[in-house]
Amino acid sequence: MSTRRQFLAATAATATLPLIPATGRAGSHEMAKPAALPQALRFPVGDMAITVLSDGAIPIGANALQGVDQAGYDELMQENFRDPATFRAAVNGFLIESGDAKMLVDAGGGGAMGDALGRLQGNLTATGTKPEDISMLLVTHLHPDHVGGAVADGAAVFPNAELVVHEADRAFWSGDAPEGSENFFQLAQGVLGAYGDRLKVINGEDDVASGIAAMPLPGHTPGHTGYTISSGDQSVLIWADIVHVAPVQFARPDVTIGFDVDPEQAAATRARILDRVVADKMMIAGSHIDFPGMGHVIKHQDGYRLVNAAYPYPA
């Protein structure tokens, strides 16, 4: 099956999720809408730090997944004490501090996906960080829940940031949009355009900054990329969209989501990286795991389970 046909099928399967064209919404300047309380949590990593920033949460039901039916979805949700009727997947971005440098991994949905998302910037502000303080925006992939918040009214939200993106994603999303996914392509191209003179295109396991290395995790999108943050003897892998629906996919990593550009490759990458983080006892941070979305993965029954990171109480 061709990648394009899979993408089309994927788009059709997930057409119920709201995606508002970046240019079609007057209120995109209103993306700085802080939650009632800031949802930002800072984890030291050696001399560096990762602050998880909530962008909100979106419903992902059984109809968006392949490889599990409604009954199987309901059962896994209930085993994890989640209500299958109301389950929402987190959307998280990550502020990385290294010395004086402040970098952002993904920018949330901004105004691109309705009111469910768009809280990242308010939460970033609550940490005392202004958009102009961000020197680098490291993109895991060019989906709207990750880069919608990078632009407002067609302009870069982070005026001083270099945009780091994998070449395979830059190329794929710069191409012609299959019918039905024009909005995704338009948004991605708008982001690439807004940061056009400040693009830093990466290709493999590149070091993107001191202590930050890219890890290609292809499948979900062609250039889907994780970032490993390392300092001293500590490290965290921001694995982005390896898992979208934690109660389902830790137990059943073979289950794929309609957004996967190449579901087969996405599942193979998930299997490979789950094995690796278990073997290496590597802490992970997930874009779609319940805030703050950090922890260690262990083997459990026929699948895996996440052991949440310790709460980072102030020293």
Ligand SMILES: [Zn+2]
């Ligand atoms: Zn995502």
